[in-house]
Amino acid sequence: MTNDQKLYYGKNITVTFQPEKCIHSGVCVKGFPAVFNLNKRPWVNPDAAAAEAIGRHIDQCPSGALQYELLEEEK
Numbered sequence: 001m002t003n004d005q006k007l008y009y010g011k012n013i014t015v016t017f018q019p020e021k022c023i024h025s026g027v028c029v030k031g032f033p034a035v036f037n038l039n040k041r042p043w044v045n046p047d048a049a050a051a052e053a054i055g056r057h058i059d060q061c062p063s064g065a066l067q068y069e070l071l072e073e074e075k
Contacts, residue, residue, distance in 0.1 A: 010046025013054055014069045017044065022065035032057045 008015040028036040034048045035057070046054060051070055058066045 006044075008042055008044040008046050010051065010054075010071075012051035012071050013046050014071065015044050015046050015054070015058065016067040016069075018065045018067075020065075021063050023063040025062050027060050027062060028057070028066060031060065 004018065004020055006017045006019070008017070029038055032049070032054070035045055035054055037043055037045070055068050055070055058068045
């Protein structure tokens with residue numbers, strides 16, 4: 001990971017974005033606009049959907065610029 005990575009902390013997931021790896025395919029924003037919205041700041045809202053659904057969507061990122069870590073739910 002580089003120093004340019006951005007971290008977005010949610011209740012059940014942490015999303016990491018590495019802008020230098022991004023190829024701007026738009027898979028994130030076109031496929032899940034509730035979570036990935038370039039018109040908002042921050043542009044990633046990791047609490048806008050279920051963590052598992054966000055993770056499945058991030059798995060489709062063609063460049064690997066988006067990564068995630070699922071967090072254990074509190075009991």
